[in-house]
Each structure stands twice: as structure tokens, then as C-alpha cells.
Amino acid sequence: MDVSTVATIIGLFLPWKEVIERLQATNTQSLHLVVTSYWYLLESLVVTNDEVVDKAAQGVVFFKRHARQLLKAMFSLHDLHWIVAIRNPHTRMLKHATDVERAHAYCLVRAKVAKLMEIAQIDNNEEVLSPATISSTLSPRKKLKSYTTQFHDDTDLGERSSNMTIAKRARRELEIYLQLKLTNCKCLNDDIDNPLLFWKEQEHVLPNMPRLAKQIFSIPTSSAAVEREFSSAGIVVLQRRININPSTVNDIILIRSAAA
Incomplete structure (x- = not known):
């Protein structure tokens, strides 16, 4: 050679x-x-x-x-990798991904956003619904339902409509994000590669997507120094460390050695 x-x-x-x-x-x-x-x-x-x-x-x-x-x-590539790649405004279109990979990634984001919407809706309902209202809606005697009621058609169209609305809202919010013109964003340039700054700027346009960005960027600590900072703040993640197998440890050592 x-x-x-x-x-x-x-x-x-x-x-x-x-x-x-x-x-x-x-x-x-x-x-x-x-x-x-x-x-x-x-x-x-x-x-x-x-x-x-x-x-x-x-x-x-x-x-x-x-x-x-x-x-x-x-x-x-895990689902989290695809979700985070879409959360990066520079790679949101996934132009090098296959059609199947792109469709799967967008489906994951819509599901995550819809889940956040459902949680927010439940929290809002719990705040509005007071204990007095709950007690007034309870009947004095609980009636026994027939075992056949589990096979009845849905009569509460409001709940089904609400679920459909959440799914449509999640889809619509993702579409708005994908069609967003990045030239108007002040925080996007080659020197600053921090998606959280972008999502902070878009909170008034996309109310739920920034919440997802904050959630997924909260990752386990990767070093002893960072872990001490997390521990002092009361944020400790041990499961990831416990689940590391020997082959993964060898990969980590190899990466660290190459970086050194």
C-alpha cells in the first residue's frame, strides 16, 4: 500500500x-x-x-x-431521532429520507403533538370542573348497567368530535410548520445552531410544537459533570445507565478514544 x-x-x-x-x-x-x-x-x-x-x-x-x-x-435510527430531525427547522423536510421514512416521521410528530393537546385539554377540564359540579352530577343511587352496553354504538358524539378535532389540529400545526418561511426567522443562521431559540420565537404561531421541542430536548446527562448539575437541580436519570450493555460500553469507549 x-x-x-x-x-x-x-x-x-x-x-x-x-x-x-x-x-x-x-x-x-x-x-x-x-x-x-x-x-x-x-x-x-x-x-x-x-x-x-x-x-x-x-x-x-x-x-x-x-x-x-x-x-x-x-x-x-430510532423514532426519537426522526422526531428531533423534524424539530430542526433546517432539516424539517427530510429531503434525503425515503418516502416511507418521511411519512413515518411526520406521523410520529403528529401523534406527539396530539398527545400534548389531549393532556392540555384534560388539565383545562380539571381546572374548570369544580368539586361542587362533580358532586351535583353524581346520582344518589348507582344503576347497574347491562353487560350488553359495552357493545352499544357510541352516542356521545361530542367526545369523538373532540378527538377528531385534536388530530386535525395536530396535522394542521405540522403543515403550518412545514410551510413556514425561514427567511423571516432572526435566530437561524450558520453561527447559531440551537433549535430551541427558533421554537421560542415561534410560540405565538405554533402553540404546541414548541412544547414538544422542549420535551424532546430534555435528554439524559452524558457526562459526570453534567450529571452533577442535573442532580443538583433534582433531575436524575438512572435507567439509561443501568440498561447499558457491554457492547454499548465498548462503543462509548471507542468514541471517547477517537475524540481524544
Whole structure:
């Protein structure tokens, strides 16, 4: 293997170094960059036509193909990764995703937003409904219902209409977000990559989507120093640490070693 081939292989690791440094940032959010970082690494391992016909580049071709296969085998995008990628205004359209992946991701966001709407509606109803009102609606004697009532048709159309309204509102809010013109947003530029600033600016336009952004960006701590800060604030997450298996620990050690 000649010097140029070695230099080319070393150059293949530069995107990995860039991704590791960005995803391990401690002063800003990085979860929303997982999907795009995955795409970026896959593209960096694509074999070009020039490399295929160049006999001197066969070692690079072999390395790229096997590294790409290994990346696909070891890395899987979870629902949270897709949701957060949509929450990033720069990648909300998921232009490099497949149609199936994009439809699935949008469905996840609509379901999350609808859930927040339902919770808010329940909280509002509990505030409006006073104990006196509850006591007045209770009958003095509870009537026994027939076992056949569980098979009756729905008569309370108000509840069904309310659920449909929530689903439509969630869909509509996502559509507004996808059609939003980002040129009018002051906080979006290359120097500031913090989606929370964007969602704070859009609270008056999209009332529920910013709440989802705040919820999903509250992630478990990733280092001892950050964990101490969370613990002092009364926010402690132990389940993720307990569920780490040996293979995951090895991956973490490898990432830390590469970053160092």
C-alpha cells in the first residue's frame, strides 16, 4: 500500500472526527443532528466511478464498502431521532429520507403533538370542573348497567368530535410548520445552531410544537459533570445507565478514544 492510498484512507476518517466532535458538544443541543450526521457518514463512504476503474484505489474501495455495510449494521435510527430531525427547522423536510421514512416521521410528530393537546385539554377540564359540579352530577343511587352496553354504538358524539378535532389540529400545526418561511426567522443562521431559540420565537404561531421541542430536548446527562448539575437541580436519570450493555460500553469507549 503506497503513501497516497494511506493518505486517502486517513482522509476517510475526517468526516467521522467532525461528526464526533459536533455530537459530543456540551454547550449546545446535538440530538437533532443525529440523522443528518448518519447521512453525512454514509455519503462519505460512497464509492465513486473513478475509484472503481482505478486499480490503485481498490484498497480504498474495499474499505469504503465494508465500512458502509458496518455502519448500516451497527447504527439504527430510532423514532426519537426522526422526531428531533423534524424539530430542526433546517432539516424539517427530510429531503434525503425515503418516502416511507418521511411519512413515518411526520406521523410520529403528529401523534406527539396530539398527545400534548389531549393532556392540555384534560388539565383545562380539571381546572374548570369544580368539586361542587362533580358532586351535583353524581346520582344518589348507582344503576347497574347491562353487560350488553359495552357493545352499544357510541352516542356521545361530542367526545369523538373532540378527538377528531385534536388530530386535525395536530396535522394542521405540522403543515403550518412545514410551510413556514425561514427567511423571516432572526435566530437561524450558520453561527447559531440551537433549535430551541427558533421554537421560542415561534410560540405565538405554533402553540404546541414548541412544547414538544422542549420535551424532546430534555435528554439524559452524558457526562459526570453534567450529571452533577442535573442532580443538583433534582433531575436524575438512572435507567439509561443501568440498561447499558457491554457492547454499548465498548462503543462509548471507542468514541471517547477517537475524540481524544
